[in-house]
Amino acid sequence: MSDLRSVFAALSDETRFDIVERLMKDGELPAGDLVSDSTISGPAISRHLKVLREAGLVEQRAEGTRRLYAVRPQALKTISDWTIDHRAFWEVSLNRMAAALEAEEDICPTSD
Structure with a gap:
């Protein structure tokens, strides 16, 4: 898995985020399905898929002439682990805000 910054950078693009969401929902799909359901061109989808592959978010496998794409579960686990590791920070911050x-x-009590 690439460094987490490149993962979040890849997901910051709406099209790439939507591709990952679609692959999570529908499972492995050929690139053609991603293109046919999109308003952008095949070459543009291909460039987005390359960014996602390089970030380690999706994997590609060949089946004849088709290229199939799937989300890498390890990538999602890495994001989940990072989020859980930082949960304590948010809890402490939210607790301080509630106390304040x-x-x-x-x-300054409000009158009811």
Whole structure:
């Protein structure tokens, strides 16, 4: 898996994000299906798929003349692991914000 920054950079593009979402929902698909359901050209889809492959998000396999694409489960696990690792940061930050709001409410109570 490439570095996580390249993964998030690849997913920051709406078309690439949609491709990954589609592959997650429908499973492995030939490139032609991704092109036929898109408003952009085949060469443009191909370039997006290359970025996703280079970021380690999707894998490609050949079946005759067709190229089939699928999401790499390891890539999603890496994203999930990163999110879980950073969960503590968000929990602490949200807890501090809740405490600050409670303190402000104690100082300036609203009248009901």
